[in-house]
Amino acid sequence: MSAPQPQFPVIHGYAVKANGEAFVPWQYTPRKLGPNDIEIKIDHCGICGSDIHTVDSGWGPTHYPIIVGHEIVGRVVTKGDSVKHLQLGDLVGVGAQAFACQKSDCRNCQNSMDAYCPHFVGTYNAKYADGQVSQGGYAEAVRVDSNYAFLIPKEIDPQEAAPLMCAGTTVFTPMLHHKMKKGDRVGVVGIGGLGHLAVQYAHALGAEVTAFTTSENKRQDAIKLGAHKVVNIRNEDDVKQARLSLDYLLVTTNSKHTDWTLLTTFMDTSGHIILLAVPEAPVNFNAFALIHQGISMSGSLIGGIEQVRETLAFAAKHNIRPWIEKLPMKDVNEGIERVRSNKVRFRVVLSN
Incomplete structure (x- = not known):
């Protein structure tokens, strides 16, 4: 042959x-x-x-x-x-x-x-x-x-399938790894290319979703995407109400202005912060902020064969686009x- x-x-x-x-x-x-x-x-x-x-x-x-x-x-x-x-x-x-x-x-x-x-x-x-x-x-x-x-599942428009191959898989993989489920309190920092999909996937899992943003004009977008709460990090009242409110926090922004120590204040005891975006500069935070609440922090790269398949199937079933x-x-x-x-x-x- x-x-x-x-x-x-x-x-x-x-x-x-x-x-x-x-x-x-x-x-x-x-x-x-x-x-x-x-x-x-x-x-x-x-x-x-x-x-x-x-x-x-x-x-x-x-x-x-x-x-x-x-x-x-x-x-x-x-x-x-x-x-x-x-x-x-x-x-x-x-x-x-x-x-x-x-x-x-x-x-x-x-x-x-x-x-x-x-x-x-x-x-x-x-x-x-x-x-x-x-x-x-x-x-x-x-x-x-x-x-x-x-x-590509027939339910998904090919143009809409494209971002699911990286952005969708990147945000859904840690949800699968940590077995996030109905009732979990999941935060998403950064409502952009990754974050707007993270909100949808977490919502479809039945989680209580909080979107964190520095742009007030993204508040309504976050709600349309499925967020139950929206926190403007530049609003002191929003920040105060969000303290100790999360089990998981997905960080989808690579902004050099991210206040990592502030993010730890949103975590309840034994909460878990997951980095999905990679800042070009080193990340700095107060280590005691992790120890004091027993908070853990980890990273997640992309997804392998099994995770990509699950990402596409879940998006097709739950109309995540x-x-x-x-x-x-x-x-x-x-x-x-x-x-x-x-x-x-x-x-x-x-x-x-």
Whole structure:
């Protein structure tokens, strides 16, 4: 049997070639299609805050030129000989991960923690074992390991599915890990691309949801999304009433102005703070604030195969959808600028 012939021997997209530059048309030759790989013709790709941190080298060195984008939805156009669970023409989504080893001796892969696999390859700005840099979804196509392409439920519009691949999975994964349930008191800091989905997922679980924001004009949005209470962190009365009120707090903002010690005051005894966004600067807080109430703090990266599937299924069942603004892929620079200036309600989706 002859090897499948990819439809995109060269992939065209929009790349940043150096820190501080705009996105420009660029093309690259993708890595060879392996037996477990698929090639996807991209229809839609969301703009994630991680994309901006990456093109700005905010989290460390970037492999320029770089095509970012890891909220991808499109159709399977080529597949390797070993791919059995996907068919040509299937509508699939890809999130922030393009590969993990899936080996029997990999503790993380075998325990549904493949997002922490030591051989993890991100959808962009990462290196495969052969040294080639992964490139993302601001493009006409992408190749990934077929394990990291997920069938999109028919109930979900493809454009709305895109942000669920990263933002949705990122917020729902810790809810699954901590087994959040009806009656739990869950706070969400930051009502943006991640936070507006976190409010919806927590509400659908039956939690009592409190949204924390510094923007009074997001109060009504938070209520529409399912928040039972809204706390303006700049309002002293709101802050006073929110003290000792939470079991869990999801931090979805990476603002350098976040008062981490203040956040601990919202936690009841043995409460848990979960970091989902990554500030570029170190996080500072008063350690005694944790000890005094027995508060714990942890981080959560993205989600593995099992968590992405559950994220999509739960969204389909409970009608959880991102609020999106749509732009053609060629207007990527406009989309990026809207995200940078915090003018988006709440996610930009680019379409080919």
